[in-house]
Amino acid sequence: MTTIENSCLVEKLSHYISLDEDSLGYLALLERDEKEYHRHSEINRPGAKTVNLFVVKKGWLYSYTDMPDGRRQIVQIHHPGDVVGFSDIAFTHSSTTLLAAEDICLCPFPKKHLDIIFQNSPQLTALLFSLAVREHAMLVDSIRAMGRMDARERLSYLFLDLMSRLRITNKTLTNTLRLPLNQTEIADCIGLTNVYVSRSLISLEEDGLISRGDGSVTILNEPAMEKLCDFQERYAKIDTSWFPQSPVVPR
Amino acid sequence: MTTIENSCLVEKLSHYISLDEDSLGYLALLERDEKEYHRHSEINRPGAKTVNLFVVKKGWLYSYTDMPDGRRQIVQIHHPGDVVGFSDIAFTHSSTTLLAAEDICLCPFPKKHLDIIFQNSPQLTALLFSLAVREHAMLVDSIRAMGRMDARERLSYLFLDLMSRLRITNKTLTNTLRLPLNQTEIADCIGLTNVYVSRSLISLEEDGLISRGDGSVTILNEPAMEKLCDFQERYAKIDTSWFPQSPVVPR
DNA sequence: CGGGTCGTTGACCGTGATCAAGTAACGTGG
DNA sequence: CCACGTTACTTGATCACGGTCAACGACCCG
Numbered sequence: 001m002t003t004i005e006n007s008c009l010v011e012k013l014s015h016y017i018s019l020d021e022d023s024l025g026y027l028a029l030l031e032r033d034e035k036e037y038h039r040h041s042e043i044n045r046p047g048a049k050t051v052n053l054f055v056v057k058k059g060w061l062y063s064y065t066d067m068p069d070g071r072r073q074i075v076q077i078h079h080p081g082d083v084v085g086f087s088d089i090a091f092t093h094s095s096t097t098l099l100a101a102e103d104i105c106l107c108p109f110p111k112k113h114l115d116i117i118f119q120n121s122p123q124l125t126a127l128l129f130s131l132a133v134r135e136h137a138m139l140v141d142s143i144r145a146m147g148r149m150d151a152r153e154r155l156s157y158l159f160l161d162l163m164s165r166l167r168i169t170n171k172t173l174t175n176t177l178r179l180p181l182n183q184t185e186i187a188d189c190i191g192l193t194n195v196y197v198s199r200s201l202i203s204l205e206e207d208g209l210i211s212r213g214d215g216s217v218t219i220l221n222e223p224a225m226e227k228l229c230d231f232q233e234r235y236a237k238i239d240t241s242w243f244p245q246s247p248v249v250p251r
Numbered sequence: 252m253t254t255i256e257n258s259c260l261v262e263k264l265s266h267y268i269s270l271d272e273d274s275l276g277y278l279a280l281l282e283r284d285e286k287e288y289h290r291h292s293e294i295n296r297p298g299a300k301t302v303n304l305f306v307v308k309k310g311w312l313y314s315y316t317d318m319p320d321g322r323r324q325i326v327q328i329h330h331p332g333d334v335v336g337f338s339d340i341a342f343t344h345s346s347t348t349l350l351a352a353e354d355i356c357l358c359p360f361p362k363k364h365l366d367i368i369f370q371n372s373p374q375l376t377a378l379l380f381s382l383a384v385r386e387h388a389m390l391v392d393s394i395r396a397m398g399r400m401d402a403r404e405r406l407s408y409l410f411l412d413l414m415s416r417l418r419i420t421n422k423t424l425t426n427t428l429r430l431p432l433n434q435t436e437i438a439d440c441i442g443l444t445n446v447y448v449s450r451s452l453i454s455l456e457e458d459g460l461i462s463r464g465d466g467s468v469t470i471l472n473e474p475a476m477e478k479l480c481d482f483q484e485r486y487a488k489i490d491t492s493w494f495p496q497s498p499v500v501p502r
Numbered sequence: 503c504g505g506g507t508c509g510t511t512g513a514c515c516g517t518g519a520t521c522a523a524g525t526a527a528c529g530t531g532g
Numbered sequence: 533c534c535a536c537g538t539t540a541c542t543t544g545a546t547c548a549c550g551g552t553c554a555a556c557g558a559c560c561c562g
Binding site: 050065067068071072073075076086087089090091092095096111112114115116118119122125126128129130131132133134135136137139140142143144146147148149188190191230232234237238239241242243244 | 301316318319322323324326327337338340341342343346347362363365366367369370373376377379380381382383384385386387388390391393394395397398399400439441442481483485488489490492493494495
């Protein structure tokens with residue numbers, strides 16, 4: 001059972017707006033149950049009926065799609081506080097596989113519960129809408145990276161993107177990024193092979209842009225990396241000015 | 252001034268659910284104004300404040316992003332009946348450029364008007380939400396194509412994707428696709444160069460998969476192309492079962 | 503000790519980029 | 533009616549980024 005105090009969803013959302021009592025109550029509804037999954041266990045597979053969304057409580061997971069011949073593309077990485085499954089709301093059946101990158105804990109909630117929010121809390125609806133649409137922007141950035149960046153640029157983009165997303169909830173985050181993904185998984189994120197990821201990482205390291213240690217990456221020269229892949233932070237602020245109802249004061 | 256009869260947004264949405272009088276009224280609000288743009292004119296540029304969304308009334312347009320050195324990635328193609336600008340709802344400033352691929356007509360409406368819908372029509376809210384999230388699924392497919400497909404596969408994917416989207420509103424559509432994009436624009440869609448697009452198109456043509464005529468492409472062997480890029484239709488149906496309020500009967 | 507996962511390295515190759523030239527269609531103005 | 537510029541597409545030659553395949557070493561855990 002999740003309480004308001006230890007809800008990372010509340011923590012993530014309240015970074016954007018101050019939530020009223022009502023909204024908090026509805027959010028608690030979303031995080032009522034929880035379930036643990038071990039590393040590399042499948043949470044959802046394509047073709048399964050999509051009855052649940054998930055709030056991530058602990059650990060990283062990712063969604064990917066396969067080609068028939070085994071090529072794999074990791075489409076999104078999900079962190080604590082993320083809502084997973086927006087892309088399946090509109091469809092009866094899931095199209096991606098959801099996999100635990102490490103040992104994780106999720107709070108499942110039935111898609112059907114969304115209607116309670118839609119009917120009773122326009123403010124929270126608008127916020128959920130914004131979150132879904134923020135993911136949209138992240139996917140667009142990802143398309144840009146895959147379409148027009150070379151290997152080193154894509155890696156830089158990936159790291160900066162992960163950093164900036166983690167910084168939203170974790171202000172104390174330094175320049176070191178815990179990365180619970182092996183090089184094959186990294187390759188599947190950015191459309192490369194594990195071999196070339198290895199080579200490119202070494203190259204970035206030789207140029208003094210990053211350094212690596214046991215399961216983590218340290219950004220040594222963030223401005224240079226931002227310039228390398230033309231990175232722009234987008235996730236810190238969302239526009240709440242058009243939100244319905246009660247005066248909304250961003251924190 | 253748009254009437255219900257000639258609204259392509261209503262046409263598009265009513266493909267998914269039957270709309271009640273209220274919803275129709277709110278939709279009309281979205282399509283009240285209209286504005287024409289000439290081919291290759293900019294509707295929106297990155298950094299501009301995002302006050303308006305647009306409903307596409309006539310013609311194709313696309314959003315793209317630049318790299319500082321001039322590399323360009325077209326991120327989305329928008330057709331009549333699409334709502335453009337979901338990705339910018341969450342942010343105060345736009346991050347992509349919106350460009351008319353041909354002479355077009357748009358219905359702008361202020362983002363602020365969304366709150367009226369959010370407050371008064373949970374059903375329409377859910378539908379808009381689903382539309383936004385359907386775009387999400389399209390972007391995911393696009394990432395898959397860019398990350399893991401070769402040139403011929405990407406082209407096949409692009410054509411099939413466009414076909415299936417256009418078929419939603421245009422049931423009479425045959426296997427011929429009007430394509431108001433030059434090869435440089437096609438290249439920018441799928442992360443190639445104009446030169447290689449030309450070569451790959453010729454290759455697909457030689458294999459009897461497509462044929463080309465003045466500004467259009469004909470799919471000669473759709474099953475083979477679907478197999479080539481593992482294409483799956485996703486846009487025809489959306490899941491309305493969880494929608495709030497009145498009994499919703501899909502047509 | 504044995505097996506598994508993971509990262510690194512080397513040799514080789516192919517897809518697709520780059521650069522440049524050539525052609526065709528079109529509209530414009532003289 | 534032709535000269536001209538522009539845009540779009542094609543073609544050829546060359547090259548490089550990143551893929552493929554294979555081997556090897558480090559590490560972990562049973």
